[in-house]
Amino acid sequence: MSTTEAATETAPGLRVVQDATCTFCGCVCDDMELTVEGDRITKAKNACVLGKAWFFNHHVEERPEALIDGQPAGYDQAMERAAEILLSARFPLTYGLSDTTTEAQRVALAITDWIGGIVDTTTSVCHGPSGIAFQGVGEVTCSLGEVKNRADYLIFWGGNPAESHPRHFTKYSLMPKGEFVPNGRKDRTAVLIDVRKTKSAKAADHFLQVKPRRDFELAWALRALARGVELDPSIEETTGIPLETLEEIMDGMKKAKFGVILFGMGLTMTRGKHLNSEAVLALARDMNEHTRWSAKPMRGHGNVTGADNVVSWSTGYPFGVHLGSGFPRFNPGEFTASDVLARGEADAALIIASDPMSNFSQPARDHLEGIPSVVLDPKLSDTARTASVAFTTSTYGINTGGTVYRMDDVPIPLRPAFDSPYKSDLEILRGIESRIRQRQLAGSLPGPAVSGA
Amino acid sequence: MSSLRITGGTIYDPANGIDGDVGDIWIVDGRVVEAPAEPDASADRTLDATGLVVMPGGIDMHCHIAGPKVNTARKMIPDEKRTAEPVRRTRLTRSGSGGSVPSTFATGYLYAGLGYTTAFDAAVPPLGARHAHEELEDTPVIDKGFYVLMGNNHYVMKQLAAGEPGRLKAYIAWLLQSTKGYAAKLVNPGGVEVWKGGGGNVSGIDDTVAHFDVTPRQIIRGVASTVQELGLPHPVHIHCNNLGLPGNHSTTMETMKSLEGHRGHLTHIQFHSYDGDPDDQSTFGSRVPELSAYVNSHENLTVDVGQVMFANTTSMTGDGPLGYYLHQVTGRKWFSGDTEMEAGCGIVPIVYKQKSLVHALQWAIGLEWYLMVDDPWRIAMSTDHPNGGSFLAYPEIISLLMDRERRREVLAGAPAAVSDRCTLKDLDREYSLNEIAIITRAAPARMLGLAHKGHLGPGADGDVTLYSPDDDIQRMFELPRYVVSRGQVIVDDAQIVCDTRGRTHYVEPEYDPDAVDDIQAWFEKTYSIQFRNYPVGDHYLQDPLVVPTS
Numbered sequence A: 001m002s003t004t005e006a007a008t009e010t011a012p013g014l015r016v017v018q019d020a021t022c023t024f025c026g027c028v029c030d031d032m033e034l035t036v037e038g039d040r041i042t043k044a045k046n047a048c049v050l051g052k053a054w055f056f057n058h059h060v061e062e063r064p065e066a067l068i069d070g071q072p073a074g075y076d077q078a079m080e081r082a083a084e085i086l087l088s089a090r091f092p093l094t095y096g097l098s099d100t101t102t103e104a105q106r107v108a109l110a111i112t113d114w115i116g117g118i119v120d121t122t123t124s125v126c127h128g129p130s131g132i133a134f135q136g137v138g139e140v141t142c143s144l145g146e147v148k149n150r151a152d153y154l155i156f157w158g159g160n161p162a163e164s165h166p167r168h169f170t171k172y173s174l175m176p177k178g179e180f181v182p183n184g185r186k187d188r189t190a191v192l193i194d195v196r197k198t199k200s201a202k203a204a205d206h207f208l209q210v211k212p213r214r215d216f217e218l219a220w221a222l223r224a225l226a227r228g229v230e231l232d233p234s235i236e237e238t239t240g241i242p243l244e245t246l247e248e249i250m251d252g253m254k255k256a257k258f259g260v261i262l263f264g265m266g267l268t269m270t271r272g273k274h275l276n277s278e279a280v281l282a283l284a285r286d287m288n289e290h291t292r293w294s295a296k297p298m299r300g301h302g303n304v305t306g307a308d309n310v311v312s313w314s315t316g317y318p319f320g321v322h323l324g325s326g327f328p329r330f331n332p333g334e335f336t337a338s339d340v341l342a343r344g345e346a347d348a349a350l351i352i353a354s355d356p357m358s359n360f361s362q363p364a365r366d367h368l369e370g371i372p373s374v375v376l377d378p379k380l381s382d383t384a385r386t387a388s389v390a391f392t393t394s395t396y397g398i399n400t401g402g403t404v405y406r407m408d409d410v411p412i413p414l415r416p417a418f419d420s421p422y423k424s425d426l427e428i429l430r431g432i433e434s435r436i437r438q439r440q441l442a443g444s445l446p447g448p449a450v451s452g453a
Numbered sequence B: 001m002s003s004l005r006i007t008g009g010t011i012y013d014p015a016n017g018i019d020g021d022v023g024d025i026w027i028v029d030g031r032v033v034e035a036p037a038e039p040d041a042s043a044d045r046t047l048d049a050t051g052l053v054v055m056p057g058g059i060d061m062h063c064h065i066a067g068p069k070v071n072t073a074r075k076m077i078p079d080e081k082r083t084a085e086p087v088r089r090t091r092l093t094r095s096g097s098g099g100s101v102p103s104t105f106a107t108g109y110l111y112a113g114l115g116y117t118t119a120f121d122a123a124v125p126p127l128g129a130r131h132a133h134e135e136l137e138d139t140p141v142i143d144k145g146f147y148v149l150m151g152n153n154h155y156v157m158k159q160l161a162a163g164e165p166g167r168l169k170a171y172i173a174w175l176l177q178s179t180k181g182y183a184a185k186l187v188n189p190g191g192v193e194v195w196k197g198g199g200g201n202v203s204g205i206d207d208t209v210a211h212f213d214v215t216p217r218q219i220i221r222g223v224a225s226t227v228q229e230l231g232l233p234h235p236v237h238i239h240c241n242n243l244g245l246p247g248n249h250s251t252t253m254e255t256m257k258s259l260e261g262h263r264g265h266l267t268h269i270q271f272h273s274y275d276g277d278p279d280d281q282s283t284f285g286s287r288v289p290e291l292s293a294y295v296n297s298h299e300n301l302t303v304d305v306g307q308v309m310f311a312n313t314t315s316m317t318g319d320g321p322l323g324y325y326l327h328q329v330t331g332r333k334w335f336s337g338d339t340e341m342e343a344g345c346g347i348v349p350i351v352y353k354q355k356s357l358v359h360a361l362q363w364a365i366g367l368e369w370y371l372m373v374d375d376p377w378r379i380a381m382s383t384d385h386p387n388g389g390s391f392l393a394y395p396e397i398i399s400l401l402m403d404r405e406r407r408r409e410v411l412a413g414a415p416a417a418v419s420d421r422c423t424l425k426d427l428d429r430e431y432s433l434n435e436i437a438i439i440t441r442a443a444p445a446r447m448l449g450l451a452h453k454g455h456l457g458p459g460a461d462g463d464v465t466l467y468s469p470d471d472d473i474q475r476m477f478e479l480p481r482y483v484v485s486r487g488q489v490i491v492d493d494a495q496i497v498c499d500t501r502g503r504t505h506y507v508e509p510e511y512d513p514d515a516v517d518d519i520q521a522w523f524e525k526t527y528s529i530q531f532r533n534y535p536v537g538d539h540y541l542q543d544p545l546v547v548p549t550s
């Protein structure tokens, strides 16, 4: 994939890239029209405010290719050092992965497998509970185009898409005209459930202000109503929503032809966590006794869904996977990065496109700071600052191609805007992997010798 | 140039009429060649196959090993995976998890360990094609490809309703090229759209699909004839309506008749051969005798079985309403995923029990199929992995086919009523090694139109499996002595000794470029991604193989 693919030269030094993809949020809008002047994007047609900021604020920083213990170094030297660190670790941790391409994620998985480490992604700190809920009850879901073409009843729960996923309403869920909802917004009913009245409330027909930490009770009450169970009016005290309102909503839900619940971290990260997600997934599932309903988590980071997929197909489990025994083991809480670090267990880390030093707990940060680490990031993040080896990388989607999975698991190719002087995550990880493999295969490290047969 | 000579083996190569003859096989640069004329010719490597049984590499023509549905199933069943035997990392190979839905690396190694060198995923929604290719690239050793779901595709249904066969033909060709897929797959044609559009299903092939105004019959006939016109190597691959329902035999019979001389492959036919009342599971029974008689007398048809085995497994299907039905029947956790304009999906964990009348009958009905289709060239072995069971059960199925006493032992442990409701106890047929080689390699290769697979004549891929003869047939087929893929020894005595990538196979049928405008206009109105971001680029496939159309 060359950078100039799909670009039209309009004036000298000015190019337009059609159908480029914004990776800033889980919407992964792939209809960007980027005007590129040299190494700057000057226009981003179709992008929302967040997307525009993502594209316009991107400029190639003058930084060394890499830093080894804070000192400038070239890529080759840094890859050597990274391979040494990872090979000599006894309990290495790979973390991050949600802001890079699936191609790079696959190599990160390979490295972690070859060195017998733990691999975890930012899923464990955002929609991990939804992943666990999914393992408990399953999920009835659909692609975003189904929402666009069919959904006549939408419930946004514990999220503020107007500000977190600004084009969700217009491109996928609320506004578009679709095959079975030809009048767009007019054919749809929208409900917002949240603890506070956010900007998204304006877009909804009904706003239900649930009491903080009572999402589970609310979902359970709706499940009861779906089953025809009579509820006591005291449900209002519990959830903050009058029984008649709940009955009215349930009536609408049953009359819908195709309903969708889109839930955010306001649901999954409050009291109850994965039980909240389970309750909402179960509600959507139960509604299929009456009509068609789906549920979807509103994923955040650009390619966190790709990370879930790559970790799953490589190991069989979605995140928090331990490969140190020579085969994959899954145990969230035990093998998730923040826990492994907070317990002081990992003795080296490979961090890809993520900044745990800015958002993990203090004990986790303290431990991470004290162990050798290899960090890949386009920016000098807090985590890169403390790294033993910090690689400066190009930015996916802007400088490099590859694949990104949208929040509904639809894979989308990237069309980069301009070249970066820096290497991509994929190139750097491949360099590290090949160095690790050379040493492993040259050495006499015997692997367990039994194949799966 | 690298060469391999396999000497003195007892060769079963049914496509070339070789039935247990002792001989040599020469492979040069991955392909089988004529034995050199010079008597003292030597090869880079020689495998002494004296006393070993030599067959072409196995071919699984219908399994679920890659793509969105398979990966969702993996995520969904940590409970099963935790106790399943994992695949351990070695010096040369990646690790993986096992069970009914192994991880990608494990899938490649496990197939190779079983002597299978080729496998095709049977149900990929076009929008998930890029995902399926990414997984296939991470599925080592085996050659592979996938079939593209189109039985509930809106554009297909619209062209059928509008009487536009030209547009349909262009679209199917364009879709296969865009997805780099291998064949056209119909799953519960029309029924999945009914489910997606508000719930329910079709009840037979003459129901009308609302909004689109087409019937399953129109979809089956329209796609079957289009596939034939395009000269695709594999005919239309059909998962009939009403899978799993008691009494569905009539739908299956109607589907076969509706093909009217067009070629067609009916998949996991076991699941479609049931007697009884759809609303009453206790009336369940077999209708294999009449269905297999129809297949026997209609050369345009081929089938694979979809054998049920007694074990824990995971049902995964593009048949959305079937997933809901299984969830209701089993009460187990359920995944359903609808893909815009294209397809549905259902996943439910399931346990098949020998003591269950229905399950034991399903097992028996599968075996009836193997034993009642006269011509082994028109039936392929499958468990519809993992739906009826894992592909790892193939050796056990082979032993059941080769040993009627073993079948009777299993039958004796099943509810007595099984024998009243099917004919299995009266079937004495036992498969020969040659017939096993047909239904596991030569026939699937021929059905798929893979001239370079499933045989050991000059020009064939150097895919060879060598077995040590054993009175225990199951053990013999579970542990091949050597497995060779394109001339390289991959498995030596149950160890993977060489990690290769395998090639993805796809087709590139031609289409009228002027037809794309209409496709694009429809696409841009309906899909949630950009038209230009839909086709799968060449770089997703390393070293692919385009199989020619005729």
Ligand code: SF4
Residues within 6 Å of the ligand: A022, A023, A024, A025, A026, A027, A028, A029, A046, A047, A048, A049, A050, A051, A052, A165, A166, A167, A168
């Ligand atoms: S909605 Fe998200 S993906 Fe789309 S343009 Fe805005 S930030 Fe980018």
Ligand SMILES: [Zn+2]
Residues within 6 Å of the ligand: B062, B063, B064, B122, B123, B268, B384, B387
């Ligand atoms: Zn199948």
